[in-house]
Amino acid sequence: MQTLSGLYQQFLNVIKHTEGLAALMLRLYLAPVLMQAGYNKLSHFEDTAAWFGNPDWGLGLPMPEVMTALAAGTELFGGFLLLIGLATRLVALPMMVTMLVAVFAVHLPNGWLAIADPSSWLANEQVLASAEKL
Template identity: 60%
Template sequence: MFVWYSRLLAGLRISEGLPLLLLRLYLTPVLLQAGWNKYLHFADTVAWFGNTEWGLGLPFPTLLAALAIAAEIGGSLLLLFGLLTRLAALSLAVTMLVAMITVHAKNGWLAIADASSWLADGTLLHSERILAAPEKLQRARDLLQEHGNYDWLSESGNLVVLNNGIEFAATYFVMLLCLLWFGGGRYLSLDYYLRRGKLS
């Protein structure tokens, strides 16, 4: 009766590296782009890290910016190949945790301000700004319809108000924790072959 289930489990064990590969492939371009943007605008990144009025007000901003760039660029490339996956995942998870606390937490959970969401009431981290999003969005639409090419601007999708909450960073953090716990995966990572001594 449960033969099919046993076979399913056996098949899943053989391909258990596939979900970890998909996590790595999903995270690589996201984190690589984040690090590359910081690198291209290094002076601005340092200023934002260190400024107490309009930035994060972090100590040692040059050092922390360099570490964030190294973690995001270097770590994402390591994830791509599944090399030193747990170390890369750990450094990137710390980076995401710092981003969640210092950048996104004050904005609540939602990445996009959606006042109709059940999370908009502060169920997960409160943000008053979300409740004003529909009014802001309507005002933006009115201005664009009057002064801009609204049809062209909206043909790729609806206009939204960015809330910049922790939603995306928290999602990446959880994905990185999975890689920290389980590594790069069987058969589809360099870590697997290094561990088995198959690479010279």
């Protein structure tokens, strides 16, 4: 029994060096996606604000320019901070709010790939059908 306990302790000592690897991999995967989304919002600021604010063919959110600036800033600068691992817990709060708005305002009613680029490798019939809903 003593040997088994010793082997287990040695195993734990070896794997403790890989503790942060999962969080690092997740940050490295998500940060560029978020940064690209923020950059796209900033580069097409007027169009994004119009979509955020229009209740007929958009999201109908209040103060669309402010919402666009907050979402774009959170995704672009927050994604960069996630990428370098700086203030990740602090950045997680506004990022969580931004993602919850995205989920409830866009993705739940229209599908997960509702605003995906039709030329993307993710595009399929579901993407094209959900794009027609918007």
